[in-house]
Each structure stands twice: as structure tokens, then as C-alpha cells.
Amino acid sequence: MIEAARRKAPPASRPHLRGVAEGIIFEDVQFRRADRQVLAISELRLAERRVGLIGDNGSGKSTMLRLMNGLLLPTRGCVEVEGLGTVRHRKDLPAKVGFLFQNPDHQLIFPTVAEEVAFGPAERGISARQARQQAIALLERHGCGEWADRNVNELSGGQKQLVCILALLATEPSILLMDEPFSSLDLPTRLLLYRRIMALPEQVVMATHDFELLPAFDRVIWLDEGRIRLDGRPAEVLPAYRAHATIVGAGDALTS
Template identity: 45%
Template sequence: MRDLSYARDGHQVFSGLNLDLADHRVGIIGRNGSGKTQMARLIAGLAAPDAGAVTVGGVEVAKDRKAALSTVGILFQNPDHQIIFPTVGEELGFGLTSQGLDKAAARDKAQDILARFNRPGWYDRPVYALSQGQRHLVCLMAVLVMAPKLIVLDEPYSGLDLATTVRLGRYLDALDPGLIHITHDLHSIGGYDRVIWLDQGEVRMDGVPGDVLPAYEAEMRDRGGRDDFADL
């Protein structure tokens, strides 16, 4: 991110932000309203900066959307905000045909990713028949089938039960692409290479989890112990 400025609904989220994210596993933390989700959207190319640029793997993602599809993928907090087709096969094939594959090649790739995740019978399965955890898995497969260099995770465990969280975490831990993981779950990023603490659109702290997470948790506990609620 170079000289990044971005406003949303009249609120200045980022102003002249510069940040390089080259580590394989990066966690991003911060209070609600600190800019985490907007950063995710900017990195994925789903929003365009008002000034400056966001470049991933040499691709300016907001301007070159076709190249961005195979460069960066995003997994949202709510799978129902991401899934747009009635069957699993259609959902998995959409991005592939957008990349220029014909329907037969897209179907083959979709079936390959289903087999990889031990779900070979899901191709024609209606999305509405899946649990929330299963829909999360469909979204993950839809991202992975595009073979991106980077995956952005925006609170991927929100609303999931413990068993599904563990299973999804195991899938994510085994991925080859780089991860940028936006979360309130500090435990889930304890083994990452780097953690960035965002505060009101600025980098409050940037370093290894062992330094950043305890400092963040201590401040949040301190704020939570105040009784005037003035900063909520």
C-alpha cells in the first residue's frame, strides 16, 4: 500500500498509509471501526483507493480486475454474502469462466478441488442444503480453485461452532498461498509471522505476535475496565 487514502460514507478511513505485507502469514487486529474490513476490501480490489495504490504480486488490484482474480482471493465473515449461485458446482465454476476457461475445463477444475477436500458428491448439491460451516468450505474452495497468490480472511471463524472452527483452521493452516487474516480471535494468529495493530486507520504497532498481541490485549482490558464508556 503506497500513500493510500480512502474515505467511506464521509468518514476518512486511511490517509497517506504506507504498508508492505510480504510475510507469509500476517494477522491484522484492532477494535471495531479501526479500518480492518476496509483494508481487506482494498487489498482484494473490491474497493478503489481515493489516492495512492494497492499492489499485490505486481498487480494493481483495483484497476486490473481480471489479473486480480488469480492474484488475490477473499473469504468473508458471512458465506451468504459471498455465495451467489444455487449449486456448489456453479459457485466453484464462476470465477474460472471469468478467467477465460470454457465450461468443460471449469467443471474439471471444480471437481478436482471437491475431490481434494473429500467432497466429490457436492458438485450438483444445492447450497441451501449445506450448513454454515459447509458453506464456508464452499467459499474457501471457490477461492482456492482460482489459485491465488494471496488469500485475505475477514473474520472467517465468526459464528462457527468449535468443531467447525477447528476443521476450517486446519484447512487454512495447510494452505500454500500467503494469508492476511483479519480477526478478533487473538489465539488464531498466535503462530503467525507478523501482526499489525490498526487503530483509527493507522498502524499502532507492527511486529511479531509475541510482542503485539500482549500489548493489544492489555490495552483492551484496560479500556474494558473503565466505567464511563466514553470511548465506545
């Protein structure tokens, strides 16, 4: 099954990428820690509206996301986001890319919801009063206007994650990167947050183990030991990964 899916999927390589201003581009990218290679991607362009990243723990998903927003810089090669190289234009990336951490408590820094959502606009130079007005208007558009003066510590996990997303949207990025955004949420909350994310106009690149949420994505990339194992439509990639996981799980059971 894996071999059949590999033959169907489009190749990971995307020739003639340089100079393309839209989407995210990897060219001859390697990332190393000490003497260990963590990620190696020769050529790749991500222009689809919804892209999922899957793979075993330690396969390179989080590293790949962090290379896209400049939290990590490539050891070799070039990563470009809408024409901006992440090394040369690192300080300009927050205007293009929003990053959602797995744990919202690692992202929330202000005591109230309105302050959290207003921070990004205020950092872009508008007055504190105008930033608060924009924040409240954004909260109201998403049905959360009554949260404005609530302490973030009073919110549920799903509410905190939504506030983090709205705080990113307040900076008007064109790309949202999400690292396991549903991992600590119960199923109803995950489904509600998923529907909100799918309705956003921004490009979303999401690393996740929630495969039941991926069939509606445009593209799924399976990372294996820091390399692209398979790249294509969800209907092609997800069954191949499940088959791999079943084989690996059966092998582990036999040796335990």
C-alpha cells in the same frame, strides 16, 4: 506493556518499496468517506505467508482488506498487489487475489456446490465441462467430492465457508484475503477450518477477533482508528492489544 511491545516491534514503515513485485504494498495510502478519514498508512509491505489484522470494531480492518483487492480504491496514494496497482489494474486483480466475506451467504451465488466452484474457471475461458471436471477434482482433493451436486442451502455454516474457499482456490490466486471467516462458526468447526487454511500454500491476510488462532501467524498488525498502532510478531502484538482492551473495558465499566 504497550510501550514495551511498541519498542520491540519492527516499524510499520518499509522504505524503498516501489518496484517490488511480490506481496502487497501500501504507499502513502489514505481512504476517506465524506469528510472522515477511515484509513491512513504511509508505507507497508506484506510479504509474509500468514498476516493477521486485529483491532476494535471500526478500526479499519475491513477497509484495508478491500483496498487490497480493489473493492475500494484509495483516496490518495497507491496500493499494489504483486506489482499491479489496484486503480490501473483493477480488472486483473481477481486472478491474483481471492476475497472471503464474513458471511458465506453473501458470496454463494449458484445453487449447487460444483456450479459454485466451477464458476471461476469457466469465467477464465475454459469449457463448462472442463470447469466442472476441475471443480470436482478440487472438491475430491479436499475430501468433499460427495458435495458436488448438493444444494448449497443444505450445507452447514462451516461447509458453506469451505465451499467459498474452494471456489476461490479454483481461480488459482496467489493471495487470499479473509474478513472474519470464523465469526459465525462454533469452536470445533472453526478449528477444523483453521487447520485447512493454515495448510494452504497461498499467502493469507486475515482480519479476525479469534486471537487464539493467531500465535502461529508470521505477523500481526494492530489497527487503531485507521492507523497502524503496532506491527510485529504475534507474541509482541497480541499481549499489547489485550492490555489495551483490558484498560478500555475497565474504563467503560467505571463510567457505566
